[in-house]
Amino acid sequence: MQQRAVRLKLENVSKSFLDRDGKGHVQAVDHISLDIYSGEFLTLLGPSGCGKTTTLRLIAGFEHPTTGRILLDGEDITGQPPNKRDMALVFQNYALFPHMTVYHNVAYGLETRQMPRPQIQAKVAEVLKLIGLEGLDKRRPNQLSGGQQQRVALARSLVMEPRILLFDEPLSNLDAKLRVQMRSEIHRLQRRLGITSIYVTHDQLEAMALSDRIVVMNQGAIEQVGTPEEIYRFPTSRFVADFIGRANFIDRVPYQLVDDDRAEISLLGRKLVVPVRFPLRAGQHVTAMLRPEALVLREDASLMQVTIDEAMYLGSEVEYVVTFDQQRLVIVQQDPRISRIFKEGQTVGLDFLAEAVHLLPDQTVV
């Protein structure tokens, strides 16, 4: 990744809006700095209202940053109007032109560039084929299904061969099944065409499935940037751990530093040495994070014994809730065919995968 060229650079970018009542300000984007590499698929992920859309619109040029600069291939484009930026935005509601056919929707941008007619026709045909819309070019948007409309929106942007493709929650209007299908379609196309893409979503599964890197945002600021695996396995904050997937937090875990980047902790009745990924000060407690699938229930008298409060059979997995040391823990047992399914009220042993333990700064002490 690092050796690739930086395509887009955000330098200390913020955006504040006036309140609806015109009094105060809303800091929608709070001093963000970020490099996006050529050919990369980057996702902005975060809860509603965290500033994802605003960031995307700043990049597209529909909003003007309050502070900071935006550079495209090294050129400062902060003041450039959106139609001059070589980017194409795919909208959440598709924003197809309702009075134009599929063909004219897709050709619109090329016509704007005053490309010769035959060339436009060839390019439109090519992209419609690529995206599986052959034969629909004479239809109007309201004669298409939601999934097809989404494809047209995508085709309309792809045909421009922009330097950056921008997506704002493009799949959120589709039903669950179609969403998964379009997700892999976008994945396939992006990998094949290698277009630098910035994708906004609040769906963490979508982000994980598509992205080279994920930017987790919270209240206008970046919480963490990393590959899906890094974000999932080594979240740097409780917010990220909680937002991406599900997590059990065991607070106030005592520790002892073994060396600079390892510590010995005692967790759920076991003593173990785990890596430390943030600077620790002596005398503190830490919080240990365990994903539900890292916890294991086994009938083993040598282990800590817990009672099962809830058991939910979900087909591909079983989900248990147990209470340990006044703490609710969620445990997911994959592949219930092999392991035994326990019943509510049953008492079993609780174990965990040591290599899955991840330490976070203890946020319970002030």
Place this chain on the structure above:
Amino acid sequence: MITVRNSGQRYAAKYLNALLKDPLLSIAIIVSVMFVLITIVLPLVAMVGESVSESGRPLFQQYLSSPVYQTIIANTLVLGVLVGMVGTVIGFLFAFVQVKLNVPFKRAIHIIALVPVISPPFAVATAAIVLFGRNGTITRGILGVRYDIYGLDGLVLVMTLSFFTIAYLNLRGMMEALDPALDEAATNLGANKWRIFRTVTLPMLLPGLASSFLLLFVEAIADLGNPLVMGGNYEVLAARIYVTIIGLYETTGAAVLSVILLVPSLTVFLIQRYWINRISVVSVTGKPSGTPQSIDHPLVKWTLYGAVLLICGLIVLIYGTIIHGAFVQVPGVRWDWTFANFDFVINGIGSQAMRDTTTLSALATPIAGLLGMIIAYLVVRKEFWGRNALDFGTMLGIAVPGTIIGIGYILVFNTPIGIGDLTLIPKLTGGQGIFGGALAIVLVFVIRSVPAALRTGSAALSQIDPSIEEASISLGADNARTFRRITLPLIRPAFLAGLIYAFARSMTTISAIVFLTTPQTKIMTAQILNEVENGRYGNAFAYCVILIAIVMAAIGVLYFVVGAQTGAERRLEGGR
């Protein structure tokens, strides 16, 4: 109106920056603002200035303390209130029948209700005189009574019939937007229909009723044509202003009276703008769910229906009289069939007026329509300093009574405006004005029509997701191309409505241009007024018929040219 914000300067710099980056957008804004300033604000300011000049100020004192003028002012307000109330009731009746009753001929009733919109101002009044006047065909001929229609009763009758359509369309839109689920919810809670009407429907419609009343009130106090023909001894401000200028050549006196008339007009405009809109609970944009329940109670149903049919009958009778009267020698007196009226109008005095009026209206129509859409686009979609002020200033074009606009034009544009030797705006009004005063007339046509186009345009725009336009920009199109290729086609129905309104309004307007016609530029409505005042009703009716025919033909042409090309409106539905 300009909202100055906390960090005003920084924003100002930023906006300025953004405007400079898009020169076409800046030009559109500057042109719109300049246009509104010069053609609407400047005449108003001049008129107010004249009224508070050395010679004007004493007149205020004099008029306001004179019993004659006090009566005139009171007359004006009483007329406004009565027309407002009766017109709103009739409009409501028509809307109710359309939305809530399951009865035959609804389509025909709708069309009959629309007819008054395209008729010239004196048509209804003159026909009413022929039918119900001292020698009225019905009052004298059939009933054998000697009824004096001139005065308040006649004015309320003809004005109500002329203006109730506004209330009808306003209320109908609102009633259709009422969510039937509310009715159903109330029914579920055990309320009967009358109770639902009282406790749910009526309160929801209250802003609509209030706004209809106010619209009619303003129309009534601003109207000049009907009081001139029908007023008799019942004098109102608009007519007095007319007499003060035409008869007494007292421009300053007219300006003072205009300011007095302006007070209730502007008050209502401000109430509309800042209060009614705020208390409106019905969102006309919302898609209602379910079907409205119809009222089945036979007594209620047939009483209301009967009343509406009666009014329809009256309208048909009046327009029948107009058409019939155009083909007889002396309507109401000698009913011999003749083409002399048409001959007199078409080949005589009217030939130039028909050509002039139609040409000038046809010139004003596209300007008004396009300007309305552009201002709507700027106001709804763009952020710039003075955005609200632009909207406000444009709306003044119709909020202000036409007579006042006319006087303002005489005051401002009767002499060239310039700095030193440099003429910025040449003399526009009067026979020596450029194009024989025609430019001033076109400008008045435009400013009287732009507000309606602006309203329909901004209503249509706010229904279109801005991301559709952003998509166009994101694909490399600039603002101008986006407006031309995306926005305008999508608001085509509003554009068409704006054009039709502009043409019909221009062809039928009298109050604003009555002071601006010149020997070189003849206007049909002014000539109709002349024929009516001289008792030549046959000619007047022939004129009205021709005028209505021209308007209808133009509507047909507009539908053909603007409506038929892509019919984007029909495809809006699924495209979102």
